Amino acid sequence: MPAINAGKVLVTGANGYIALWVVRSLLEKGYSVRGTVRSESKIAHLKDTFKSYGAQLEVIVVSDIAKDGAFDDAVKGVDAIAHTASPFHTKATHPDELVVPAVRGTLSILQSALAHGAAVKRVVITSSTAAVVYPTPQPRVFTEADWNDASMRAIETQGAAANPVEMYRASKGFAERAAWKFVEENKGKIAWDLAVLNPPFVYGPVLHEVSDPEQLNTSMVDWYRNLVKGAKTNEELLSIAACWVDVRDVGLAHALALEKPAAGGERIIISSSVYNWQDWVSAAHKFDPSLPAGNVPYDPATAKYHVRYDNSKSQQILGLNYHTIEECTVDTLEQFKEKGWY
Numbered sequence: 001m002p003a004i005n006a007g008k009v010l011v012t013g014a015n016g017y018i019a020l021w022v023v024r025s026l027l028e029k030g031y032s033v034r035g036t037v038r039s040e041s042k043i044a045h046l047k048d049t050f051k052s053y054g055a056q057l058e059v060i061v062v063s064d065i066a067k068d069g070a071f072d073d074a075v076k077g078v079d080a081i082a083h084t085a086s087p088f089h090t091k092a093t094h095p096d097e098l099v100v101p102a103v104r105g106t107l108s109i110l111q112s113a114l115a116h117g118a119a120v121k122r123v124v125i126t127s128s129t130a131a132v133v134y135p136t137p138q139p140r141v142f143t144e145a146d147w148n149d150a151s152m153r154a155i156e157t158q159g160a161a162a163n164p165v166e167m168y169r170a171s172k173g174f175a176e177r178a179a180w181k182f183v184e185e186n187k188g189k190i191a192w193d194l195a196v197l198n199p200p201f202v203y204g205p206v207l208h209e210v211s212d213p214e215q216l217n218t219s220m221v222d223w224y225r226n227l228v229k230g231a232k233t234n235e236e237l238l239s240i241a242a243c244w245v246d247v248r249d250v251g252l253a254h255a256l257a258l259e260k261p262a263a264g265g266e267r268i269i270i271s272s273s274v275y276n277w278q279d280w281v282s283a284a285h286k287f288d289p290s291l292p293a294g295n296v297p298y299d300p301a302t303a304k305y306h307v308r309y310d311n312s313k314s315q316q317i318l319g320l321n322y323h324t325i326e327e328c329t330v331d332t333l334e335q336f337k338e339k340g341w342y
Contacts, residue, residue: 004121004258008032010078012109013085015042017217018126020207021251022082027053029255036062036074045209066104071112079119080258083109084126092164095155098171106175110182120192122264124257127176129200130169133307143310144267148173193264195257200271204247204328205335213341226277227284228342230292237278237294241305245272246323256318263317271309272322283329
């Protein structure tokens, strides 16, 4: 299957939390990057962040990713595409706020790649384990074979009455389903293949433009409040469990997914480990005893986790080695301290 080891990569939504680490990983590996942002005002921070790379980074404006032909010019002359642009928040009042831009944005980039991406060899799409996991009565290890059809059914039947979290999860499922369907329907026409990455909650240092920690992206503002501000009760610290991955590992995974021939045609879960919030709080308190301690004493061996992900494919195909909770906590808090955020 086609893969690339040099050339130019288009990164959509390049000013986003994950996307900036994708850009960094690609630049560090010697690729040229063409990043898209939605407005001129987003260009300066990107260029300044990677100023040492000079002309290796190009930034262009695509104001509406859901518009037909939005990426027609952007895909010309690139060897691969990393499509990260998609809305992520849990404040939607109607499913269309998330589903429509997620699906149309995904189809828009694929249609442009088909029609105008003559040099494109691979497309990598950032999906989510939100498109994988679904409610189960018993603890379960989820794999790439699993699909969260439950959230898609929920918004189809409940509409605006659906939980906003379900709306987000469904948007990822609908968008990813649309991508695989597009590839299947056009397999005789396309010269590139598709790889999809499915991370869970993403935490870690920030490169995107933000001056106040309360203005961080959805996952990181929660992380900040829980570790620095003690936002969760002691009971919540133990009862709320999920899976996570370091943003730096997600960034690297995109670059590796472009390079590894075996990644073509694959859906790959990018997940480090399970956690409850006490795991993070304990790591933060160990790093800085002035931060909240939560439940003391705490024995991690007693923790219960309902959902786990099999990340073996990410290790076998991409060769990923994951950051630990402790590493992520220390690196992120050191950055936050430098920024004066606590």
